[in-house]
Amino acid sequence: MPIKQPMRLALVDDHTLFRKGLISLIKMVCNDCEIVFEADNGNDLQLKLNKQTIPDIILMDVNMPFMDGFATVEWLNKNYPQIKVLVVSMITKEDSIVRMLKLGVKGYLCKDVEPNELGDALNAIMDKGFYYTDFITGKLVHSLQKIDTQNEKHSGIRLMNDREKDFLKLACSELTYNQIAAQMYLSPKTIDGYRDALFDKLQVKSRVGMALYAVKYGLVQL
Amino acid sequence: MPIKQPMRLALVDDHTLFRKGLISLIKMVCNDCEIVFEADNGNDLQLKLNKQTIPDIILMDVNMPFMDGFATVEWLNKNYPQIKVLVVSMITKEDSIVRMLKLGVKGYLCKDVEPNELGDALNAIMDKGFYYTDFITGKLVHSLQKIDTQNEKHSGIRLMNDREKDFLKLACSELTYNQIAAQMYLSPKTIDGYRDALFDKLQVKSRVGMALYAVKYGLVQL
DNA sequence: AAATAATAAAGGATTTTAACTGTATTTGGT
DNA sequence: ACCAAATACAGTTAAAATCCTTTATTATTT
Known part of the structure; x- marks a missing residue:
């Protein structure tokens, strides 16, 4: 039976x-x-x-002088990608959490966490590679949806009818308008009309602008 | 003491x-x-x-004839936003999971889940509003990071030089190539060359394709 | 039944984009 | 000094996109 290596930890926090x-x-x-x-x-x-x-795991603060948590994790990713990072921070701002998760940190704990949960987190990270609490997952899912709910507000989308939405999807491709017309069983001139209508409704001036609008507001996925 | 109402459920699955x-x-x-x-x-x-x-909760499949899970959840969000959706599907594709989470579903279970976990999920959704397993959270976090790691793989990016990257950013706008040339203090003919080079390197055939590529691989943010 | 709105489409003009070929100039390497 | 490459740019055509005006056909409303 294999001898369990001790867990090697490092701490980065200015306090x-x-x-x-x-x-x-x-x-x-x-x-x-x-x-x-310790650093x-x-x-x-x-x-x-x-x-x-x-170390196996670095426990990392976010707010630090000279070089903060974000910059440090980026540097670690580049130079020591094998080291797992567990953020331990007071910061509960959604944007910060999401930014850290994007950087690939394996967990994110609030500093007021229970000692037992700290142990759970360390073990989970060693064991299955990550530890994300419901709080973090909730923030994450919320940040995903935020984009979409923002969209509803955005005027243009409501103004479009179904045919125009179909056209918009096809316009986000390398098809020419003639090819789009063929696919939609419509005259190229009708497509011209759809385009003009959407330029007006979405407040764009070119097909590129229209395509980027569609992506930005989740009307097409890449 | 309040009488606990029974949990009202509905099922949508073609099997x-x-x-x-x-x-x-x-x-x-x-x-x-x-x-x-049942539907x-x-x-x-x-x-x-x-x-x-x-119902309080709808258990929803993803793949269904006539109107699939995505369209159905979108419709529910518009018409019955108070109904919570728990996806129960065979589909474990990251994109599908993320897309469903973006639509605001409260949980996502695989069809081969243990009965007890199904109960846990229903209770969690009634109790705290959602139930996301480690599997789902893992997929979610991975999809956040994917964009950045995918880039490394995708050839085109490494092939671009700095001027071409600058041009690419400007091409993701409603400027004409002539206007871009002016902004970069270059001849329109040089811009022509950049475009031709990028079309080749990124394997696209139009400015729209190029712009969407740039967004997809995180070279420009919207 | 008449007025209105929405949809589909045409003609014609202009600008922008794209594809291809070719040429100086500069730059880094041996 | 010489070679190879990268860089900046020109000319020419063709195709695609954009802009503007107008018309015929259905639905919808009044």
């Missing part, structure tokens, strides 16, 4: 007191882990990270 | 046998729920749904 507190909590919930180093911010991390000190 | 099986499972895991109706597809749902038959 020394919080860092020390976090370490003592980790020791309590996880009896087989090792803190390989005050991204710059400090770059200095302290080398072949001997590569 | 009668699966529907019936699902109902018997629901009866087993949930002793206080009522099936208000074969979205069209059928529209006929069967009225003031007397408004």
Whole structure:
């Protein structure tokens, strides 16, 4: 039976007191882990990270002086993609969470989290690669939908009729208007009319503008 | 103390046998729920749904004849936004899952799910409004990151030089090539050359195709 | 039944885009 | 110094897109 390696952790947070507190909590919930180093911010991390000190997981703050969490995770992705990042931050802004998730962090915890959940998160990340709470998932799903609900507001969409929507989808391609006309069983001149109508309704001046509008407001998917 | 209302459910799935099986499972895991109706597809749902038959949750398939899950959820969002949708589908394609989540479905289960999890999902949706499994969350987070990692794969991007990238950004607008040339302090003929080069490198045949490529692979943001 | 609105389509003119071929000039490498 | 490449640009045609005006045919409303 394989000997379980101790979990190697590193902490990046500019608040020394919080860092020390976090370490003592980790020791309590996880009896087989090792803190390989602590850093005050991204710059400090770059200095302290080398072949001997590569951790499995880095617990990372977002707001830090000199080099913040976003820049640090980007740098880690480029230079040490194997290291997993668990964000531990006060920041609950949806945009920040989504931005971090886009950067590929494996979890995102609020600093007021229960010690046990911290342990769960670390184990889950080691075990299955990530730990996303309902809170994070909720934010994520909400941010996905935000785009669509914004759209409803956006005028042009309601003004379009079904044929025009069909045409718009086809216009977001490399077909010429003649080919679109053929596909829709309509005269090219009718297509001309649809285009003119949509230019007016969507407030665009070219087919490129129209196509980008359609993508922006989710009327066609790429 | 308030009397707990029974959970009102409806099923939309074109496979009668699966529907019936699902109902018997629901009866087993949930002793206080009522099936208000079943439908074969979205069209059928529209006929069967009225003031007397408004369910709390609709269990919805994705692939259905005549009117599929996407169209049906869109219609529900417009006409009965209070009804929560739980997708129960064989489809595990990331794009389908993300598209459904964008439409605001409250959960997404695979058809091979354990009966107990079905019960958990229904209760979670009634209780806190949603039920997203790790599988779904994983797909979601992955799709967020995909755009960036896909780029690396997609050849065209590496082949472009800086001037061509600048041009590409400007081409994703309603400027004519002459106007772009002026903005870049270049001859329109040089712009012609950039366009021809990019058409070749990105494998597109028109400015629309080029603009959509740029958006798809995150080279320009809308 | 008449007026109105929506849909489909035509003619004609102009601009923009696209495709192809070719030529100086510059730049990096050996 | 010489070769190869990348860069900037020109000419020519053809095709596609854009703009504008007008008309015939259905639906819808009054």
